[in-house]
Amino acid sequence: EAQLVESGGGLVQPGGSLRLTCAGTRFSSILYWMSWVRQAPGKGLEWVANIKQDGSEKYYAASVWGRFTMSRDNANNLMYLQMNSLRVEDTAVYYCAREGQESSTNFFYAMDVWGQGTTVTVSS
Amino acid sequence: SYGLTQSPSVSVSPGQTASITCSGDKLGDKFVSWFQHTPGQSPVLVIYQDNRRPSGIPERFSGSTSGNTATLTISGTQAFDEADYYCLAWDSSTPYVFGPGTKVSVL
Numbered sequence: 001e002a003q004l005v006e007s008g009g010g011l012v013q014p015g016g017s018l019r020l021t022c023a024g025t026r027f028s029s030i031l032y033w034m035s036w037v038r039q040a041p042g043k044g045l046e047w048v049a050n051i052k053q054d055g056s057e058k059y060y061a062a063s064v065w066g067r068f069t070m071s072r073d074n075a076n077n078l079m080y081l082q083m084n085s086l087r088v089e090d091t092a093v094y095y096c097a098r099e100g101q102e103s104s105t106n107f108f109y110a111m112d113v114w115g116q117g118t119t120v121t122v123s124s
Numbered sequence: 125s126y127g128l129t130q131s132p133s134v135s136v137s138p139g140q141t142a143s144i145t146c147s148g149d150k151l152g153d154k155f156v157s158w159f160q161h162t163p164g165q166s167p168v169l170v171i172y173q174d175n176r177r178p179s180g181i182p183e184r185f186s187g188s189t190s191g192n193t194a195t196l197t198i199s200g201t202q203a204f205d206e207a208d209y210y211c212l213a214w215d216s217s218t219p220y221v222f223g224p225g226t227k228v229s230v231l
Contacts, residue, residue: 037167044208044225045159047221108157108169110159110173111159117166
C-alpha cells in the first residue's frame with residue numbers, strides 16, 4: 001500500500017521560512033502528479049500547490065503564489081514545499097497527497113493517497 | 125476566484141440516506157471528487173470523476189452531478205460515517221478548489 005510521510009513542520013516567526021519534505025514509499029512517485037493541501041485550525045481543506053511527474057509544470061493557489069515553491073526528487077521519491085515570507089494565516093496542518101490515476105492518460109483529478117500531515121505554526 | 129458552496133451540516137438517522145450537495149458556477153463542466161475527513165486523521169477519497177468509487181470504498185457511497193450541483197449520497201448511513209465531507213472541483217483553468225465542507229452527524 002502506497003504511503004506518504006511528511007516532515008519539517010514547526011514553529012516559525014512571521015516573515016520566516018520553512019521547508020517541508022514528503023517521502024513516498026511503496027509506489028513510484030515519478031508516475032504521479034503530487035499535491036500539497038493544508039487545513040488551518042477550525043477551517044476546511046485548502047489546496048496549496050501541485051507538480052507534474054517530471055517537475056516541468058507547477059501550479060499554486062493564489063494565497064501562496066510567489067511565496068511557496070514546490071519541487072520533487074524522483075530518484076529518491078521525495079517532494080518538497082519551500083515556504084518563504086510566512087504569515088500567521090499560513091498556520092495549518094500541511095498534507096502531502098498523491099493525485100490518483102487509472103492510467104498514464106486517465107487521471108482522477110483528485111488525491112487518492114494522503115500523508116498524516118505536519119503542523120506549521122507561524123507566530124511571534 | 126472560483127468558489128464552491130456546501131451546506132454547513134447535515135443530520136441523518138442510522139440506516140437512512142444522507143445527501144450532501146456542492147454547488148458552483150458551471151460545476152458540471154468540471155471534475156468533482158469527494159473526501160471524508162475525520163478530525164485527527166487524513167482525508168479519504170470516496171468519489172472521483174463525479175461518480176467513480178476508488179478501490180475499497182463501499183457501494184453505499186455514490187456521486188452524481190447535474191447542472192451546477194454535485195451530490196454525494198451515503199446510503200444506509202452508519203455511526204462511523206460521521207465526519208466532515210468536502211467536495212473538490214478541477215478544471216484546467218482553476219486547478220483545484222475545495223468546498224467549505226459539510227459536517228455529517230448521525231443521530
